[in-house]
Amino acid sequence: xxxxxTAPYGAWxxxxxxxxxxxxxxRLGHPSVAGDEIWxxxxxxxxxxxxxxxxxxxxxxxxxxxxxxxxxxxxxxxxGGRSFLPVPRRGDKAITRYGIVFANRVDQRLYLLAxxxxxxxxxxxxxxxxxxxxxxxxxxxxxxxxLVCVQxxxxxxxxxxxxxxxTRPVRSVVSIPLSxxxxxxxxxxxxxxxxxxxxxxxxxxxxxxxxxxxxxxxPRMPWDGTELRVGLLHADGPVTDAYTLKGGVAESxxxxxxxxxxxxAFLSDWSGWWNLxxxxxxxxxxxxxxxxxxxTHGFSLGMQPYRRLDDGRLVALHGHADLTPSVxxxxxAELSPLETGLESWQTLSSDGATVxxxxxxxxTPQSLVRLDIGSGRTEVLRRSREDLPEAGYLPTPRTTEFSxxxxxxxxxxxxxxxxxxxxxxxxxxxxxxVHGGPVAKALGSLDLAKAYFTSRGIGVVDVNHGGSIxxxxxxxxxxxGQWGVVDVEDATAAARALVEEGVADPERLAVRGGxxxxxxxxxxxxxxxxxxxxxxxxxxxLLRLAAETHxxxxxxLDGLVGPLPGYAxxxxxxxxxxxxxxxxxxxxxxxGTDDPVVPPTQARALASGLAERSIRHALLEFDGEGHGLRSxxxxxxxxxxxxxxxxxxxxxxxxxxxxxxxxxxxxxxDRRADGGDRPDAAAESSADGSGEQGExxxxxxxxxxxxxxxxxxxxxxxxxxxAGRRA
Numbered sequence: 261x262x263x264x265x266t267a268p269y270g271a272w273x274x275x276x277x278x279x280x281x282x283x284x285x286x287r288l289g290h291p292s293v294a295g296d297e298i299w300x301x302x303x304x305x306x307x308x309x310x311x312x313x314x315x316x317x318x319x320x321x322x323x324x325x326x327x328x329x330x331x332x333x334x335x336x337x338x339x340g341g342r343s344f345l346p347v348p349r350r351g352d353k354a355i356t357r358y359g360i361v362f363a364n365r366v367d368q369r370l371y372l373l374a375x376x377x378x379x380x381x382x383x384x385x386x387x388x389x390x391x392x393x394x395x396x397x398x399x400x401x402x403x404x405x406x407l408v409c410v411q412x413x414x415x416x417x418x419x420x421x422x423x424x425x426x427t428r429p430v431r432s433v434v435s436i437p438l439s440x441x442x443x444x445x446x447x448x449x450x451x452x453x454x455x456x457x458x459x460x461x462x463x464x465x466x467x468x469x470x471x472x473x474x475x476x477x478x479p480r481m482p483w484d485g486t487e488l489r490v491g492l493l494h495a496d497g498p499v500t501d502a503y504t505l506k507g508g509v510a511e512s513x514x515x516x517x518x519x520x521x522x523x524x525a526f527l528s529d530w531s532g533w534w535n536l537x538x539x540x541x542x543x544x545x546x547x548x549x550x551x552x553x554x555x556t557h558g559f560s561l562g563m564q565p566y567r568r569l570d571d572g573r574l575v576a577l578h579g580h581a582d583l584t585p586s587v588x589x590x591x592x593a594e595l596s597p598l599e600t601g602l603e604s605w606q607t608l609s610s611d612g613a614t615v616x617x618x619x620x621x622x623x624t625p626q627s628l629v630r631l632d633i634g635s636g637r638t639e640v641l642r643r644s645r646e647d648l649p650e651a652g653y654l655p656t657p658r659t660t661e662f663s664x665x666x667x668x669x670x671x672x673x674x675x676x677x678x679x680x681x682x683x684x685x686x687x688x689x690x691x692x693x694v695h696g697g698p699v700a701k702a703l704g705s706l707d708l709a710k711a712y713f714t715s716r717g718i719g720v721v722d723v724n725h726g727g728s729i730x731x732x733x734x735x736x737x738x739x740x741g742q743w744g745v746v747d748v749e750d751a752t753a754a755a756r757a758l759v760e761e762g763v764a765d766p767e768r769l770a771v772r773g774g775x776x777x778x779x780x781x782x783x784x785x786x787x788x789x790x791x792x793x794x795x796x797x798x799x800x801x802l803l804r805l806a807a808e809t810h811x812x813x814x815x816x817l818d819g820l821v822g823p824l825p826g827y828a829x830x831x832x833x834x835x836x837x838x839x840x841x842x843x844x845x846x847x848x849x850x851x852g853t854d855d856p857v858v859p860p861t862q863a864r865a866l867a868s869g870l871a872e873r874s875i876r877h878a879l880l881e882f883d884g885e886g887h888g889l890r891s892x893x894x895x896x897x898x899x900x901x902x903x904x905x906x907x908x909x910x911x912x913x914x915x916x917x918x919x920x921x922x923x924x925x926x927x928x929x930d931r932r933a934d935g936g937d938r939p940d941a942a943a944e945s946s947a948d949g950s951g952e953q954g955e956x957x958x959x960x961x962x963x964x965x966x967x968x969x970x971x972x973x974x975x976x977x978x979x980x981x982x983a984g985r986r987a
Contacts, residue, residue: 269677269684269717269768270912275649276715277916278903281708282306282895285645288628290342290562291609293616297358298641299325299346300618300628301332309890313344313360316641325360325373330380333365334561336396336412336431337458337812338856338887342562345398345407347438349374361398361407361438368394370407372438383407384436385446388416395436397460397561402468402493407436408452410459410561428811430454433462433473433499452499453491458482458812460561461514464493467521470541471499474513479815479823482559483699483729483736485509488516488526490541506530506537506545512733514556519568527556527565532733536566536576536588549588549595553578558700558729563607570612575633577605581659581671581730582704585617587633598636602629604705616641620705623654645708652680655714657704657722662750662757664726668738670750671724671731673704676763677717689910690719690764692751692790694773694780698743698820699736701729712899716914718906721758725750725780743820744802744834747780752789767791768910772902773798775858775887782836782866785845792909794902796850797887800862801838802831808859837862840869846876846922848905850898852885876922878905 267273282305289301289311296318303311310331315323326332334343344362359374361383368391371380387393392414399408411434415427433453442448453459456475460482463472471493476486491502506528507513514534516526522541525548527534534556536548555578556565565583566576572590577583582604586597602619606626609616615631619638626644631637648654655675662670677688691713695702702722710720724730726746727739738746751771758764771793773781778798785793799805806817806824822830832838847870851863860881867879880901882894889895904920907913 264681264683266685267682267717268912269688269765270907270910271914272677272679272682272684272715272717273915274653274679274712274715276653276708276712278712278896278899279892280647280649281712281899282892284647285625285708288618288626288642288644290344290607291616291618291628292346293609293614294346294348294358294611295614297346298616298628298630299344299358299360300642301344302642303890305890305892305895309892311343311365313362314642315360320641322642326362326380330362331365332362334363334394334396335365335368335391336394336410336561338810339560339812341396341560342398343396345400347372347400347407348404349438363395367391370395370398370409370436372440381440382443383438383440384442384449385444387414389414392416395434397462399462399464401435402464402466403495405438407438408462408464408471409434409436410462411449411451428814431457431459433459433471450496450498452493453489453502454498460486460559461516463516463518463524465518465521469493469521472505472516472518472524474507474516479818480509481699481816481819482514483512483529484819485511486513488513488524488539490524505539505541512559514559515563515565517566517568519572525566525568525574529733536574548574548590549593551578551595552732554580554583554730554732557583557606564609565607567608567610567615568612569610569615569633573633575608575610575615575631577608579730581673581701581724581728585631598631598633600629600631600636600638602627602638604703620644620703622656622704623648623651623706625706649708649711649715650680653678653715654706654711655720659704662754664753665749668726668750670726670753671728672754673702673722674758674763675710675714675720675722677719678711678714679717682717684717687759687763687765688717688719689768689770689906690721690755690758691770691772691906692755692784693720693722694725694747694751694771694777694784695722695728696773696775696777697729698725698727698739698747698776698780699729700776709899713903716903719758719764721754723751723754740819741822743776743817744779744783748783748787751780751784752787755789770794770906770909772796775799778858779834779836782843782847783834783839785847786836786839786842790845792846792848792905794848794850794905795863795866796898797852797855797858797863798836798849799858800836800866802835803828804862805858806831810856813857837865837869840866840873840875843870843873843875846905846909847878848902848920849877849879850882850901851879852882852887852889854884855887857887871923871925874924876924878920878922 287303291300298316302314312326334340346358348356357375369382370384373380394412395409397410413430435450457477460474472490487507488505491499512529514527534554537545539545574588586595602621605619620626628642629638655678657673664670755769759766771781771784771790774796778795781793781795870877
């Protein structure tokens, strides 16, 4: 056994390089299964962040279905969601062979790739505006010859050349023939349902007579209030005789699933928790298993937190921040847990007999697994990463609750420094991680980005502040009207609690967050608890966000802060750009230049204000990146910059990491803005000196994850279905 040595916190030698975190991981999402065949999405950060679709056949052979010229992904809601679906096609001798339909990220058209075909072919028309017709959440029509999905339609640019994407899109549920006729004839696309602001989860009944779907309108978000609606489905026209089965302005209904042709299962938070319910085409809804647990990670297009088995049972995920599977038996009304050894499940798929899912553990990477319902045993079919460091370098989270302001509960997971051969003296530096969302959540599954810090002697506390998903509607509603207050108080309370426990150094506390978590970070730095903070594509100006952000979140702030114009003064008060005078701690700002959710003008205005106040800071912009980082090289650079930033503030020198320059005057900021001090991410060396590119941590990865992720997460992150989604 190697003798342990005492070394300064932050400077412990670690085998986990930023390039390992970034490049070493594939992100898996949205599995589908039919018999012995399985499909899933797989993102490739070392290929610029593109997403492909993978196939595993009955013999276990893996095939990448989409070549490097294709990138599967939908931009519906600007966060996307499920973008592909296996579709059965009849061949000779009536043998069913499966192709896939997928949305192409570049033009947002749907394409069909038939089995054995040389290339995909489009099945939706060319839009008038570039990427102006978008599709998501696909389901196979009952006839097997059509696709039902959500469509998002942007108008063509007007005569004055106004950008179509600056106008409000129109959404509907449409039917698309798999024959490909709509590629040349837009009239072949049939609009089934329209009139609401938003749609999700279109679900044809098994006999093809009815269509169920979820809809909602501004200013509500889907976790505030939605409606489960159903209507008569016709072969050649819109749905008729539609009516609401369940839901309303103060009830969130999600994930409808037909149990038979006249009965639907769904999730509702009517009781205060997202629980399983059942309802017929007439009559009241019945709670299947009331519990103070959530049976979903929240909202995401294409999320599948439970599935039906052929014998009528349901396999369902449930829990709090992290979910695990159980089997619900309608004959006994019992929910039987499955002991899988994996503590964090993200999504499920089943053809009625075979069940697959995405799952992870505290020391197990995100994995595609086949689940044996009888025994709970899992068979790993694909891992997000193959090589893991020695277990001693991986932190084991301690799930805990802190007492927040006025005695309120704050949920969090503490990741202490972990190293098999190093110790530090006294309490350690800690970084409070704030998830995006802000109505999202942090998961407890393995995250090498956390290990990147903890293996060097920097502790992490991941906070599920008030407003987070996983702890019931009342906990979510703590953030109503209080964004920028409750989340800041809870993040600060977590840091102070660790100081009181004697594990965290009060002089070396940091806070970091992305998107909505960036706003929380910057406001937390206005207090006297934190020595520094990192804001990744963080919100700095609430009035500007309300005016500039995309349609899905354009009324989000009505609930989080208050409706405009009446609450304009509150917007100004809680905008970090107006609180620069209260900031005294150094700030690292990370920002994508093509961010549609939080435009880069917000980050630049913040940097300018910090320079005017002579506050040390660094602004790193990443060309071509949106709301998160897709490129492995950029993910690596961001992670190394964050570690160097903590070293600069906390007084240690991380080995092998490029130093970071913090500017504190207007002249230096002007030089940076002109490009004189701007780092070239591609030229930076990696932490291990290899210069290799890598994949990233949850807050550094762009994914469909809950808004303002996550969503998301989300398959988070896994994703992809990691929760929460982030803006």
